[in-house]
Amino acid sequence: MLYPFLALIATIGTTAILCSSARFWGHQILGPILAGSVVTSIFIAGKLGTLELPGFAPLAITVSILIYSSTFLITDVLSELAGAKAAQRAVLGTALCYPLVLLTSQLSVNWTPSPLFEGQVAFEEVMTFAGRVTIASLVSYLISQTFDVWAFHAIKARTGEAKLWLRNNGSTMVSQGIDTLIFYGIAFFGIIPFEALIQLTLLGYGLKMVIALIDTPFVYAVIWFVKRGQQPSNG
Numbered sequence: 001m002l003y004p005f006l007a008l009i010a011t012i013g014t015t016a017i018l019c020s021s022a023r024f025w026g027h028q029i030l031g032p033i034l035a036g037s038v039v040t041s042i043f044i045a046g047k048l049g050t051l052e053l054p055g056f057a058p059l060a061i062t063v064s065i066l067i068y069s070s071t072f073l074i075t076d077v078l079s080e081l082a083g084a085k086a087a088q089r090a091v092l093g094t095a096l097c098y099p100l101v102l103l104t105s106q107l108s109v110n111w112t113p114s115p116l117f118e119g120q121v122a123f124e125e126v127m128t129f130a131g132r133v134t135i136a137s138l139v140s141y142l143i144s145q146t147f148d149v150w151a152f153h154a155i156k157a158r159t160g161e162a163k164l165w166l167r168n169n170g171s172t173m174v175s176q177g178i179d180t181l182i183f184y185g186i187a188f189f190g191i192i193p194f195e196a197l198i199q200l201t202l203l204g205y206g207l208k209m210v211i212a213l214i215d216t217p218f219v220y221a222v223i224w225f226v227k228r229g230q231q232p233s234n235g
Contacts, residue, residue: 004049007066008066008211009214011066011067012070012073012211012214012215012218013218015033015037015067015070015073015074015218016073016215016218016219016221016222019033019073019074019077019222019226020221020222020225022077022081022222022226023226023228023229023230024229027078027081027082027086027226030074030077030078030082031078031089031090031093031094033074034071034074034075034091035093035094037067037068037070037071037074038071038094038137038141039097039101040067041064041067041068041071041137042064042101042133042134042137043126044063044064044067045062045063045064045068045133045137045187046062046126046133047062047063047064048060048061048062048063048200049061049062049063051203051207059199059203060196060199060200060203061200061203061207062200062204065204065207065208065211069176069207069208069211069215070211070215071145072148072172072175072176072212072215073215073218073219075087075090075091075145075148075149075152076148076152076167076168076171076172076219077219077222077223077226078090079149079152080152080164080219080223081223081226081227083153084149084150084152084153087149087152088146088149091142091145091146091149094141095141095142098134098137098138101134102131102134102135102138105127105131106131108123108127109123109124109127109128132186132187133187135186136183136184136185136187137183137187139183139186140178140179140180140182140186141179143178143179143182144175144178144179144182145175145179147171147174147175147178148172148175149171151167151170151174151175152167152168153167155167155170155171164219164220164223165216165220168212168215168216168219169212169213169216172208172212173209173212176205176208176209176212177205179208180201180204180205180208181201184197184200184201184204185197188200
């Protein structure tokens with residue numbers, strides 16, 4: 001349990017540091033960070049890691065949850081700094097990466113391997129599954145992230161500039177539920193036993209809720225740091 005926790009903190013912390021670069025390069029830098037995180041999650045989603053909780057047998061969880069969950073931190077920071085339209089453009093821009101990932105991953109599988117390349121079988125297994133994951137991720141990503149941006153600003157419209165924690169967690173908790181149901185349903189249905197799929201979905205959502213709570217102080221820190229750099233100097 002220690003390693004997954006440390007990996008989680010390291011991922012969220014690194015994401016927050018990267019988002020903090022918006023202080024120097026503007027909020028436009030957050031779009032590429034979002035795209036890179038989502039594309040990375042596609043290629044590691046096929047690995048199921050073990051999560052050991054006290055009182056339970058070892059549980060399976062996709063390791064992509066580490067970096068994919070951080071994408072909600074990025075969109076929430078972007079929403080707060082630049083508004084709904086900028087956040088939605090970043091979401092749609094990232095979605096445009098999916099067709100390219102799907103096309104090139106499948107074309108690369110069918111390219112006749114060189115005699116020097118001995119990993120074709122393993123490569124095919126990873127890239128073939130990546131094709132299904134790409135489709136699952138595209139559908140779940142577009143729906144959940146679009147909802148996340150909308151919910152974030154719907155809450156903000158009611159509460160004003162106060163209660164960032166409420167719009168950060170409120171929007172993420174619902175949108176992550178939507179994302180989890182769609183992604184696991186498309187990516188793993190028929191591949192793993194149904195009971196295991198239910199366990200994977202519930203555990204995935206539960207872990208995402210923990211991540212949403214943990215990343216809240218990081219969201220506050222990033223926004224404070226970036227906005228402080230935007231304040232005019234008194235000198």
